[in-house]
Amino acid sequence: EVQLLESGGDLVQPGGSLRLSCEASGFTFTNYVMSWVRQAPGKGLEWVSAITGSGGDTYYADSVKGRFTVSRDNSKNTLYLQMNSLRADDTAVFYCTKASGSTRPYYFDYWGQGTLVTVSS
């Protein structure tokens, strides 16, 4: 059974930093692209970032480029999202998602339960 367990969400001040983690199990982690998708309160879904199975290639939405860094530790089956220079409009539930394959194009076939990031003073 595929399981994705996020952690690290918290209340942080504008300009602050936070690192999210996602522990994966139930599949061969290195074989799949992994992504972060976020959802602001009461809003829709926004793809944030993706990383290939080897970790060699990373991709970002324009809204977070230069501020967020995605990485993975395949020895620990864990995905990370380092978020710097956080803004109020980054407030959202962040979902860890497993992609359907190892390369584009892919959809998201499994989602974690989400972790809430609140950016406020």
Next chain:
Amino acid sequence: EIVVTQSPGTLSLSPGERATLSCRASQSVSSNYVAWYQQKPGQAPRLLIYGASTRATGIPDRFSGSGSGTDFTLTISRLEPEDFAVYFCQQYGNSRTFGQGTKVEIK
């Protein structure tokens, strides 16, 4: 960027009725790379449909997807009580963008 627009914003129906949800892309989606997700309050989205018309594992056959090019549809043939939720479509042929969602509520 491909903009995805869903309509209607809210669909008010009764259990047993048919639901038809629309998803329109601002440009043609290559190879019909469209997925549909269901989200219930307080839960993560769940994959329903990919490739515009292929049901994901374990999804009941009352859910069906169709369409091509820029226009796609999710149909729920007979609404069950557990189907009242928000539905998102997503194109993944050119990066990946989501629609804003359609809420299916009990009339």
